[in-house]
Amino acid sequence: MASDTSTYDTQKEEQYRAEVARVPLVTNDRSAQWVTEKVSVLTEKKTPLWWWIAILITSPIAAFGFFCLFYQVSTGVGVWGENHPVGWAWDITNFVFWIGIGHAGTLISAILYLTRQQWRTSINRAAEAMTIFAVCCAGIFPAFHVGRVWFAWYLFPVPNSNGIWQNFRSPLLWDVFAVSTYFTVSLLFWYIGMVPDLATLRDRSKSKLRQWLYGIFSLGWRGANRHWRQYEMAYLILAGISTPLVLSVHSVVSFDFATSVLPGWHTTIFPPYFVAGAIFGGFAMVLTILIPARWIYPQLKDLITEQHIDKMCKIILLTGSMVGYAYAMEFFMAWYSGSPYEIWVFLRNRVADPYIFGPLFDVPPAPYWWAYWSMITCNVIAPQVFWWKKNRHNLLIIMIIVNMVNAGMWFERFVIIVTSLHRDFLPSSWGMFHPTWAEQGLFFGTFGLFLTLFLLFMRFLPMIAMAEIKMVLPEADPHRHAAPENDGTKEAQH
Amino acid sequence: MAEEKRVYAIAAEFKSPADLMHAAEHVRDAGFKRWDVFSPFPIHGMDKAMGLGKSWLSAIVFVGGLTGLLTGLGLQFITAWYIYPTIVHGKPIGWMTIPAYVPVIFELTILCSAFACVGGLALLTRLPQWYHPLFNWERFSRVTDNGYYLAIEARDPKFSQTKTRQLLDEIGGMHITLVHE
Secondary structure, eight states, rough: OOOHHHHHHHHHHHHHHSSOOOOOSSSOOOHHHHHHHHHHHHHSSOOOOOHHHHHHHHHHHHHHHHHHHHHHHHOOGGGGBTTBBBBBHHHHHHHHHHHHHHHHHHHIIIIHHHHHHHGGTTHEEEEEEHHHHHHHHHHHHHHHHHHSSSGGGGGGGSOTTTSSOOOTOOHHHHHHHHHHHHHHHHHHHHHHHHHHHHHHHHHHHHHHHHHHHHHHHHTTOOOOOHHHHHHHHHHHHHHHHHHHHHHHHHHHHHHHHTTTTTTTTTTTTHHHHHHHHHHHHHHHHHHHHHHHHHHHOOGGTTTTTTTHHHHHHHHHHHHHHHHHHHHHHHHHHHHHHOHHHHHHIIIIIIIITTHHHHHTTTOEEEEETTHHHHHHHHIIIIIGGGGGGGHHHOOOHHHHHHHHHHHHHHHHHIIIIIIHHHHHOGGGGGOOOOOOOOHHHHHHHHHHHHHHHHHHHHSOOOOHHHHHHHSSSGGGOOOOSSOOSSOOSSSOOO | OOGSSSSEEEEEEEESSSHHHHHHHHHHHTOSSEEEOOOSSTTTTTHHHHHHOOOOOOHHHHHHHHHHHHHHHHHHHHIIIISSOOTTTOSSGGGGGGGGHHEEEHHHHHHHHHHHHHHHHHHHTTOOOOGGGGSSGGGGGGGTOOOOOEEEEETTTTOOHHHHHHHHTTTTOOOEEEOOO
């Protein structure tokens, strides 16, 4: 019986393998040498003109952001528009926006690794870099919104001048631990993953400086199998601990709201809803960056193939629909709870527009109805075009949709924060939120910082995980003998 | 001067991951202990071909995680219950508010596991090690590109300059060379 099952299984496996004729992860049958050459050369050849133009645009934007920050610190946090009743607005919106963007990187590097989605190998390095830069941008907001930033050390687990310790039961302190752990672990994961590729750059270096710098950072890596086996275990463990970590980070971020008693925030759906939204927004940002990168460097088209873009669009469709479900469920629960305050926030502060839902429910339009409906349009309706394969292969449509998602996810956080706060329990304190130039400038500046860091990454570090790509090439299979057809001389067919 | 330097190893290049794996199986069966194979990426099944067991890194990470867990418990309970009990939001001090302490415990567990993982990796691989005799071999620079190598160290009790070279030759090694320290 036992032997029967085993032969049956082998046959069945062979059959399945034959049936599932998979699209190759690297197209045009490229060799390992081709991968090394095409990826390394991005850091080796003369700095292209577009790069200088791009960084000359992004770095002044970043500098302007820092100027706004300097103005805020030197003058006081009152230069921002936050005031009673809207005590949190753009600062926390931007924080949640950026930290959410980071989550796609960890999803790609950790969760897709554990689930053996080998297509992740060509995009994980860039996505992880994006995570780290996004968390850098995110960290600015909570650190500086405290006002007197030189007292930010009160957040660290050391007693203050009066010997008082932190309130460890506060979600804001959980946030400090979650975000700093997230940044540290992401950085370690990114760096450890990069060591073999830095060694590749070291071995190809022509100049002393490059040899020296890449030599130091590659730690003397020599590709020994006795090292690889420890390395692979380390990678697996880091992926294993990053997976619950990434889920915990955005859950903790959502606790900042969910553990309060404010209608619109006080809801148990927040952790999964925030995590799905973070992955949704993060993948949109990955595509926003990788599609232009692939257009600038056409040789990457064999590594970041149409299949990759197609799969990312499917993830956006899935998570976008999950977010849409969460919006609907929030609304349903507000009604089902019977709490007049909950119903007020969802109907009169968010949904009621002047044209359809306001007249339908016979309520005056919500002051922020445009923000709510921008969010629904961008996050729930727009991604539905990805049901059609044709749209998942049209780069222009993808770029439009993912940028709508980027905007929509910002609106989501704005809606959650501002529309819940601007009309609180005391009607005499109701008011609207008006952002000032200083906080608009800072938000604009974080985009400059993010893009500048990404441009530096593209220029000086291996943008694609070469060693990991080589692992998924047919020639890496120790049971295959023939060398690949294309040694890099033939050009890609596009 | 080069002649005076001690021999570190005898090394050979192989054509493909498959060849390297067969070679590794032969070297393993010949009973060598101090040897290694080098490749641009980890080769599936090579640990078995080399006769290596499971990595012990997970044990180090477990200890790291446990340290983080205990740090999280100690940091919060000692400070919030004994050093300076603070009652915020009317939440009492005691076991009944345990869930509110979980996030920090969890994050510290993860953080210490990650440090233990990277530290353990450095310990087990003995990296960083910026100088290594193999880097003196010119052909070896392709190890991070598409080169596959096998080196048997002179420290191995079975090592013999003639016999080991012969073995490497028999199992299909190319460019067999002596690597000096």
